[in-house]
Amino acid sequence: MDEAELLCYAAIALLAKKKRKKRSMWTKEWLQKRNHYSHTNLLEELRLFPRDWFNYLRMTEVVYLNLLKLVTPMIEKRSTNMRESISPHERLSATLRFLATGRNYEDLKYSTLISPQALGRIIPETCAAILDALKDYYKFPQDEQDWLDIARGFEQRWNFPHCLGATDGKHVAIKPPPGAGSYFRNYKGFDSQVLLGIANSNYEFIYFSYGINGRVSDGGVFQYSDIYRKLHEKTLKLPNPSEVNGCVLPYVFIGDEAFSLTPEFMKPFRQNLLNVERRVYNYRLSRARRIIENVFGILVNRFKVLESKIIVDIENNKPIVLACCALHNYLRRVTPSTYSPPESYGVEDISTGEITTGLQTRDDMSLQHNRRGNINQTASHIRNLFVDYFNNAGQVPWQERFI
Known part of the structure; x- marks a missing residue:
């Protein structure tokens, strides 16, 4: 690679660095309070009202817990020193709520306290896990x-x-x-x-x-x-x-x-x-x-x-x-x-x-x-x-x- 090519690549890298928007924060503060405000806390309350639980996730609590057991090995992620992972329970319940309502990711973030970007990865991954976990039911x-x-x-x-x-x-x-x-x-x-x-x-x-x-x-x-x-x-x-x-x-x-x-x-x-x-x-x-x-x-x-x-x-x-x-x-x-x-x-x-x-x-x-x-x-x-x-x-x- 000659000197002209090196200069060209250096200029492209400098332009890309200038265009990259500097992140003002790692994540919004209210999204970090998922343990306090997300819909998983609502689900704890709905356990006392089985019909409301069913309407929320389209299945009974017993059936949900069995499904959670089946998909957990496929969707569980490790926490790191930087952040705590989103639990299988949060992933599955958010996915089922998405399927039940058809709400978009931007709307769903307010009840799940999960960013739209993360939901865009979590929901398709969890759906693929559901499909794999339930394969005996559609042979x-x-x-x-x-x-x-x-x-x-x-x-x-x-x-x-x-x-x-x-x-x-x-x-x-x-x-x-x-x-x-x-x-x-x-x-x-x-x-x-x-x-x-x-x-x-x-x-x-x-x-x-x-x-x-x-x-x-x-x-x-x-x-x-x-x-x-x-x-x-x-x-x-x-x-x-x-x-x-x-x-x-x-x-x-x-x-x-x-x-x-x-x-x-x-x-x-x-x-x-x-x-x-x-x-x-x-x-x-x-x-x-x-x-x-x-x-x-x-x-x-x-x-x-x-x-x-x-x-x-x-x-x-x-x-x-x-x-x-x-x-x-x-x-x-x-x-x-x-x-x-x-x-x-x-x-x-x-x-x-x-x-x-x-x-x-x-x-x-x-x-x-x-x-x-x-x-x-x-x-x-x-x-x-x-x-x-x-x-x-x-x-x-x-x-x-x-x-």
Whole structure:
């Protein structure tokens, strides 16, 4: 390196030093009084009022303490001579409050007494720890028996045989990165990324993924997912078609009009193609598919961060959204009646034909409906098999009240 280059680097270093703003203090004095004024002290008071505790963190104290035990090894930090570390209890409670309310970091600092900069690191890290700690609560089916168990649940509870899961997707509003243009702009006119979910008959996710930009529509989100790839590579270990009440039916996933009709994926008939038999099929499919709509309704109702725009760096969106899905399964499993009481679900009155939908998400969160296109003839044949089954061997006595 010659003398001219040395002088150039020295000048750049001097300019950078001049531009660096001198810190007037290490941290604001009131933020140092976290032990006295933070929301962890409020939580101590809320222990006497279980319902208020639940509303604050979206779970009971017992469930919270168990979750804290699971994530502590992953989020615990050492104190130094310079400062005391933020405890796992403070980290987890701040994260759950963020998920429950959707408040931004600047607002959250006043109740947690943690700086927005620190919250910007703590919350995504804790969400990633939650996702890892709860992995046993959202296991993807591993073999044919797992799929058969799911299908049995749909047949017993919702009268839809050979159903492997109800599928839907929701747009989650985001703050796009600089220079993104219309890359994340969805058909409703706001920037989003899509959360794709598949639920079993017990309102639990068996699969969820997040991150496809909101511009992708017409069921293309499903085609970008790893489950779609495995489906077409025949690596999901799905059961072979088998007989139900004298009819041989394949095993399928179900969804609404946003998805494409394939041999492995059933959807409703369009309104202009309906007759009485197809109306019965649409009703029976809709009856089972409402599961995933209720799942998303419960999820958004409990974790308000998914209801409004997530204003964080886009690389941190994924652990935040997926942690909500993992927490949903966890809470459905350990405290179902508290987390999702009966009014959360859709209910049918089979004597009158009236349907109460339960918790639902807003219309602007839904995927765009699929446009007309060429219909796969094999898929059309399979759909007609289900039409025939629901109108004959598999009919239920009350179905005509709902068509």
